[in-house]
Amino acid sequence: MANTPSAKKATRKIEARTAVNKSRRSRVRTFVRRVEEAITAGDHQVAFEALRAAEPELHRAAQKGILHANVAARKVSRLNSRVRALQA
Template sequence: MANIKSAKKRILVAETKTARNKAIKSKVKTCVKKVETAVANKDAAAAKEALSIAIAEINKAGSKGVYHKNTCARKVSRLAKAVNSIA
């Protein structure tokens, strides 16, 4: 355990940020799963609706620094490609 006050604070800050990042990543994964489920069921309308929500969440995560911008672009591209394949 840390003895120095600043080190103790860093531990607390790291825990807070970890919890925040975990929540954001979980939300993104849920949105991605909804898109993939709609694509698997070949439901184009639901897939497009879920895609727009997923893209917003992925970009939000990228702007908050949870994901790198290229990771966001890759995720969006793969989802869009999957939705376009059933349309």
Template sequence: MAPAAANPMPNTQSAKKRLRQNEVRRLRNRGVRSNMRSAVRRVREAVAAGDQDAAQSAFRLACKKLDQAAARGVIHRNAASRTKSRLNAAMKKASQAA
């Protein structure tokens, strides 16, 4: 899914450079987003399995990944905060049920 193919070809040197920069940033952001989503998924899986220790360690890593993604502008800082809050609430609920 390359946005360069969908858009008309750049004509100016600055537009060509911007296209190269956007491609590099898109790929970098995709990696950051993928790592972040994987970390969040691991927390949810540990909570669903009822493994509190694994959930705690995965939660710490997920918080770090969410904050890094927010700092880089991949996601909004409020979205990162909301996700951390919901993960924490899910962990609390699971620990009280156990």
């Protein structure tokens, strides 16, 4: 248990940051799931639009420290290649 005032404040800050990070992580997962569902359905146009919406969300999450930058880039790259494969 936190004993000093600064430790108590740190605990409050951690709780607040955790809530924000959880929300952001959930939002990213939702956007990625929409792309995955469109790919599974085989609808190139919907998948393409969903990817265009998901890409900035992934990069924003990386910028905010929710994801590592390389993880975000890798996810975008892999989703992009799967969406392009639908077009053929």
